[in-house]
Amino acid sequence: MRICHVSPHLPPDQAANALLPAQLGRWMRERGDDVVYVAHEPAQVGHAKTGSTTAEHDLAGPVRWIRRRSAGGTVVRRLRLDSLRVARDVSAALASVASSADLLHLHSNGLIVEVAAAWAHRRKIPYVLTLYGTEIWHYKRRRPIDPFTRAFQRASRVTFYSQGLLDRARAEGLDRAGLSVIYPPVSDAFAAASEEFRRAAREGAGIRERFVILNVKRLHELAGQKYLIDAFARLARGRRDVRLVICGTGPMMATLEQQIDVLGMRDHVTLAGLVPHDVIARYMSAADVFALPSLLEALPTVAVEALASGTPVVSADHPGGVELHAMFGEDVAIVPREKPEPLAAALERALSTLRRTLPATARVIEEQFRPAAVMRQFDAVYRQAL
Numbered sequence: 001m002r003i004c005h006v007s008p009h010l011p012p013d014q015a016a017n018a019l020l021p022a023q024l025g026r027w028m029r030e031r032g033d034d035v036v037y038v039a040h041e042p043a044q045v046g047h048a049k050t051g052s053t054t055a056e057h058d059l060a061g062p063v064r065w066i067r068r069r070s071a072g073g074t075v076v077r078r079l080r081l082d083s084l085r086v087a088r089d090v091s092a093a094l095a096s097v098a099s100s101a102d103l104l105h106l107h108s109n110g111l112i113v114e115v116a117a118a119w120a121h122r123r124k125i126p127y128v129l130t131l132y133g134t135e136i137w138h139y140k141r142r143r144p145i146d147p148f149t150r151a152f153q154r155a156s157r158v159t160f161y162s163q164g165l166l167d168r169a170r171a172e173g174l175d176r177a178g179l180s181v182i183y184p185p186v187s188d189a190f191a192a193a194s195e196e197f198r199r200a201a202r203e204g205a206g207i208r209e210r211f212v213i214l215n216v217k218r219l220h221e222l223a224g225q226k227y228l229i230d231a232f233a234r235l236a237r238g239r240r241d242v243r244l245v246i247c248g249t250g251p252m253m254a255t256l257e258q259q260i261d262v263l264g265m266r267d268h269v270t271l272a273g274l275v276p277h278d279v280i281a282r283y284m285s286a287a288d289v290f291a292l293p294s295l296l297e298a299l300p301t302v303a304v305e306a307l308a309s310g311t312p313v314v315s316a317d318h319p320g321g322v323e324l325h326a327m328f329g330e331d332v333a334i335v336p337r338e339k340p341e342p343l344a345a346a347l348e349r350a351l352s353t354l355r356r357t358l359p360a361t362a363r364v365i366e367e368q369f370r371p372a373a374v375m376r377q378f379d380a381v382y383r384q385a386l
Contacts, residue, residue, distance in 0.1 A: 001382070002034040004098035006090075006116040007107035010039040010063065014218070014274075016132050016161065016184060016301065017108040023185055024105070025060030027375045035061035036097045038090065040068045040112060064093035066112060083111060090115040101125060103385060106155070109135040109148050117151035126385045129155040130182075133298030136160075136169050149174070156385035159378075162299035164319040180381065184301045185374040186365060189278065192310035192356065193285040201286035207270075211242040211351050214287035214311070216280055216302045217294065219250030224293035224316060226252070226259060230340035231293075233263040235348050242351065243268055245283060247275040284309035289350035294318055295337055307331060308365045310356040314346045327364055331357045 005025060009018035025035040037059060066089050069082045090112050098104060104120045104127035106113045113129075120127045129152060139148075152158060157178045160166040166181055193201070202212065213232065217223040225246055232244045246256075246269070253271070260269050275283070284290070290306035290313045297320030303313045307328060315321030316337040325332040333350065335342040367373060 001028070001103065001386075002036075002101045003028060003103045003105060003382070004036045004038060004094070004101040005105045005107065006038045006094075006113060008040050008110050008112055009108075010037060010042065010059065013042050017130075020130065020184060021105065021107055022059055023371065024375070024378060026058070027371070029060035036101070037061060037063040038093045038097065038112070038116065039063060039065060041065050062097065064097050066090055066093060069111070086111050087115045091119055094119050098125075099123075103127065103382060105130065105382075106151070108132050109151075114147035114151050117154060118147070121154050126156040127154075128381055128385050129158045130161070131158065131165060131169070132161045133165060133296075136165050136172065136174070137296060137298075139169070139172050139174065152176075157381045159381060162320060162323055164323045165298045168319070178384070180377075182374060182377045182381070183299060183368050184304070185371040186301065186304050186308050186369040187277070187281075188370065189281040190284055190305040190308040192308075192362065198285050201282040205245075205283065205286060207243055207245070207286065209241050209243040209268075211354075212287045213242065213244045213289055213291055213347055213351075214247070214283055214306070215245070215291050215293070216247040216275075216283070216305075217292070218248050219246075219252040219256060221252060222295045223248075223250075223252075224295050224338070225256055227316075227338055227340050227343060228291050228293045229256060229259050229263065229265065229269065231291075231344035231347060232269065233265050234340060234344040235351075236265065236268050243270060245270045245272055245287070247272045247280060247283060249274045280305070281309070284311055287311045288354060289314055289347060291343070291347060292316065292321060293337070293343060294320075297321060299323065303332070304365065304369055307357055307361050308369070312350055312355065312357055314343065314350055316343075328361050329358070331361045 005021040007017050007021045009015045011018055011022050028035050069086055106116055106127055106129045152174055159180050159182045163181050215228055236242050260266055284306050290311050292300055292303050292315040294316055297318045300320045303324055306313055313332045315332055315334055317334050321334055325334050333346050335346045
């Protein structure tokens with residue numbers, strides 16, 4: 001099979017719609033399929049050359065990079081010249097690398113996906129559309145012929161990152177045959193570890209405290225880390241045996257650093273920055289509880305990675321957290337969003353028990369989240385689309 005993945009993001013970007021096409025591509029390459037990509041340049045400057053088709057960042061095949069829309073001036077926006085330029089570039093890239101494709105897999109939404117859907121439809125090439133969250137949470141059909149709605153309806157199959165996302169799509173009038181839920185894959189690197197391994201992971205990270213609370217998320221307003229830091233300050237006041245580790249980078253870094261200083265928590269909080277995948281796995285094993293105070297999540301992969309590592313989760317009551325609680329029961333505690341007090345209380349309860357996740361949680365992860373299970377589900381979707 002020859003497949004072309006089209007996505008607004010690819011690695012080194014860390015978005016879900018960057019990681020999944022990279023993972024699917026590697027799996028397909030291993031079984032002998034041909035994989036190509038069309039994607040916007042990474043958000044990190046200097047990682048891609050517009051129009052290049054070289055394979056980078058351990059991707060499974062060549063990439064045709066598309067320059068993103070610029071902010072532009074008033075005239076550019078009014079005439080939509082930049083949008084026309086992107087549409088032209090996407091069509092040219094697809095003509096170059098995807099004319100002989102058996103299937104397109106489109107990820108998320110935006111102009112790059114809408115143009116690819118129309119291009120595939122004209123050429124009678126089937127395509128699968130995968131939706132991750134924002135496309136549905138912010139969906140509004142603004143005009144009778146909406147490019148995203150048309151791409152959705154014309155897709156051979158549509159997959160969703162979570163059941164809650166699929167339910168929301170149907171509630172918004174996006175319903176049709178061929179819809180399914182395929183959860184994100186969780187690497188085998190995230191697995192339950194012995195107490196000896198956990199102690200070594202803490203020592204390797206320079207953690208001397210007995211208790212560790214972990215958060216892994218981009219430092220963004222929607223990730224809710226400011227509520228976590230407030231909650232942690234309430235919990236840690238007068239204690240010297242607990243540390244909060246936050247892995248990630250983003251626009252909130254300076255604000256969070258200032259908040260930590262104001263609360264007098266500089267000696268108790270580690271802002272680890274952007275951390276490699278293998279180091280994240282060790283942090284997950286070392287942690288006693290994983291905190292996810294986000295304001296909005298479809299299906300938080302980082303929380304499932306924590307569960308796969310044996311670490312219980314305390315999550316805000318966003319749709320993804322509620323869905324995980326329904327799947328994993330008491331291993332995922334739910335607290336109200338934007339409320340430091342109940343978050344602090346839930347974290348303290350988790351530290352007082354110091355238990356690891358239940359065997360039932362490991363079974364669900366093996367059946368629905370491990371790469372082999374996810375790839376089998378996508379393989380079935382691809383075969384249905386063809």
